[in-house]
Amino acid sequence: MPQQRDQKAGGEAADGERVLISGRVRASVRKRLRLYAAAHDENLQDLLDAAIDEYLSKRGG
Template sequence: MPDEQAKEDAAGEELVLISARVRKNTRKRARVFCAENDVSMQDLIDKALNEYIDRHST
């Protein structure tokens, strides 16, 4: 599974704290998504940021 491989590849990397404010509705949607898909908020945000950066890199 690609997601499992990505999780294993990232497992050894150091985690750092970042801070950002999001709209209340965005947080609610993210929490519901995480609960329904058995994924942590940490993993969701990490994957979303990486995909966004990859898609918008020149």
């Protein structure tokens, strides 16, 4: 089976490479995220990455 473009041979992505995750949020949360990203001239992907990273860092993850 061919490797996906952003994965190493072991099936894990290299640090810094983006991978797809899936989840659902309330429509109101999505709207707030999009408004915040636009108001602060941020990319939604970068905002989500930073938010999840901060959440995990605060909880020892």
